Amino acid sequence: MFTYLRHGLAAVLISAAVMSPVLAQDWREQYPELTIGISSGENETDAIARNEPYAAYLSEALGVPVKIVRGTDYAAIVEAMRSEHVHIASVGPAAYALARKIMGEDVAPVAVTLDNEGNLGYYSVIAVRADSPYQSLEDIKGKSFAFADPNSTSGYAVPSYYLATELDTSADEYFSEVAFSGGHEQSVMALVNGTFEAVATHWRNEEAGNIQTMESKGLIEEGSTRIIWTSPVIPNTPVMILTTLPQELQDEFKAALLAFPTADPEGFAAYTRGTSSGYVEATHEDYLDVVAITEFNAAERRRTAN
Incomplete structure (x- = not known):
């Protein structure tokens, strides 16, 4: 189910000038290694390579080895968090809504990335081949269509919600064929x-x-x-953490994450492909609209199944 990436065999201790040795010792004894979960829309090789600077930076900044775990899909990472095999994750707003539904306040967002223009959001889009005659949603009625993953915000939750609320229909009713491709890259490759x-x-x-x-x-x-x-703007993917972890660990992770762009600018640029200017703090309230969308979609699925 998972692909593992390890960084370092020994812990790199944070300077005693930064924090007290007592605090440093406590949570590191309980958590001598941390695991961060990802489920990227890109292929496995590229996803792992892109996350290497992220794991390397956190290993040094936190003083314990950090392991990156790539799940087969968003739900796999959420389940791994529920079972505490993953401590921290970045898997999309809808997957965060799923985690919150399953774990409640045992999981919470820490921070969210800004793009290079300082924006906090992104969009769901529907794409067609450039050489096709289709110019609007009306033109693709009755055509074949692919979502990415059932727990993807832009690849499923938002376009499904739009079809239901704005066009008063569902994907199964609107398109001649509907499938989940398994990921964003797979969708676009299948389109082309x-x-x-x-x-x-x-x-x-x-x-x-x-x-x-x-x-x-x-x-x-x-x-x-x-x-x-x-689509309308969607809040960016949150970095979420288990709130059952020691508070000192949570605080140190948050500080290290927010410092990543300035503490290791080359690593941050590689990790974000140069598309982000940094992080800002995030709260559960930032994702209430996404939670509402996922709940609406779930209710619609139950209604149409009966």
Whole structure:
């Protein structure tokens, strides 16, 4: 289920000038290693490589080895947090809503990234092939369509909510064929290859998003897709943590995370692909709209199943 990445065999102790040895010793004895969960829309090799600077920085800053765990999907990481095999995670707003539903206040957001323009959000988009005749949602009615993952915010929750509330329909009713591709890259690859006529994915701005990243990596040709629908803004993915962890650990992780862009600018740039200017603190209240959307979608699924 998971791919593991380890950094360092021994702990690197934080300077005694930074914090008291007593506090430093307490939580590190209980947690001699920390695990961070990810479930990226990109392929496994690229996801692991991109997270290496993140794990290396935190290993040094916190004074214990940090292990990156990549789940097969968002739900796998949430389940790993519930069983305390993962302590910290970044898996999307809808997956955070799922975690909160399952674990309640035992999980909470710590911080969220800003893009290079200082924005706190991104978008769900529906894309078609550039050479297709489709220009609007009305044009793809009755066509084949792919979501990314059932716990993806931009790849499922938001477009499903829009179909239900704005068009008074569902994906199953609106499209001739509906499937989950398994991830954002898989959706766009299937679109370009002709498996589907439209797909949902994520987009931040003209320079950043799933499609732009895939173009820059040579996975698809530049200009091979076209966006025909863009959602309202979605709050960025939160970094969430188990609140059952020692408070000193939580506080030190939060401080290290917020300092990442300035303490290790090269590592931060590699981790974010240069698309983020830093972090700001986040709270549960920032994600109330996403929680409401996921609850609405769940109620709709129950209603249509009966």
